[in-house]
Amino acid sequence: MKLLRYGPVGQEKPGILDQAGKIRDLSAHIKDVNGAALDDATLAKIRALDLQSLPVVDGNPRIGACVGNIGKFICIGLNYADHAAESGLPIPAEPVVFNKWTSAVVGPNDDVKIPRGSKKTDWEVELGVVIGKAASYIEEKDALSHIAGYCVVNDVSEREYQTERGGTWDKGKGCDTFGPIGPWLVTRDEIANPNNLQLWLEVDGKRYQNGNTNTMIFNVPFIISYLSKFMSLQPGDVISTGTPPGVGMGVKPNPVYLSAGQTMRLSIEGLGEQQQQTVNA
Known part of the structure; x- marks a missing residue:
């Protein structure tokens, strides 16, 4: 299933994409696509619905983040060896963990705001994992059963704030609009192997990133098991699993960063697929 949220900011309704690519309204069956709706039992009830009986959503509504009321937005850094190399950093022995503030979350096609005074705003296409079952100390062999589904994440990053302003990475990762998520939450039954998915990102039509999740240093089951040793994972938590090479910071000899008036496309x-316009904050 491809679950989604549509409508104005703060007023999103739950929906599902039918086989013809039409949005069908799920409001009569769930209140939102959020943690409360992502357990296996609720997803099974949605899966059993006759989609043709659900109301069609007319027009082209705004698509919101595919998960509402996210509790934790956890990110893994330097999870592709080539990206670590282009960043001038060693391959990590354990996953690098940081957070994006949930106030950064926006829809997949919403504008991305360049922070005031920013000179190094960058892009990162990443596989997002959405938790559906709460647990701590998850065994790696059981990890996939705790996933509700997967989504596209653009881990937008301000590199000066991230690496040159002291402290942790978080201040360069959680600026408003730095977390486009969606368009869909694709349930885990539709993705045979999350560790073998092509992913790419373009800026103004130029492809900078073109990778595959099979080159991750730490794969999805390992990441879930690892994180669950340090925190409980809750339904609706989003884990962003790292980016392949091709970020602006890694362009040689001169890095390339975003400015207002540009277009990012990623899938x-x-x-x-997502598409964002950059604007000044």
Whole structure:
């Protein structure tokens, strides 16, 4: 299933994409696509619905973030060896963990705001994992059963704030609009292997990133098991699993960063496409 949220900011309704690519309204069956609706039992009830009986959503509504009321937005850094190399950093022995503030979350096609005074705003296409079952100390062999589904994430990053302003990476990762998520939450039954998905990102039509999740240093089950040793994972938590090479910071000899008036397009195999315009904050 491809679940989504549509409508104005703060007024999103739950929906599902039918086989013809039409949005069908799920409001009569769930209140939102959020943690409360992502357990296996609720997803099974949605899966059993006759989609043709659900109301069609007319027009082209705004698509919101595919998960509402996200509790934790956890990110893994330097999870592709080539990206670590282009960043001038060693391959990590354990996953690098940081957070994006949930106030950064926006829809997949919403504008991305360049922070005031920013000179190094950058892009990162990433596979997002959405938790559906709460647990701590998850065994790696059981990890996939705790996933509700997958989505596209653009881990927008301000590199000066991230690496040159002291402290942790978080201040360069959680600026408003730095977390486009969606367009869909694709349930785990539709993705045979999350560790073998093509992903790419373009800026103004130029492809900078073109990778595959099979080159991750730490794969999806390992990441879930690892994180669950340090925190409980809750339904609706989003884990962004790292980016392949091709970020602006890594362009040689001169890095390339975003400015207002540009267009980012990004996609992951089977998970849909995002497109954002950059604007000044």
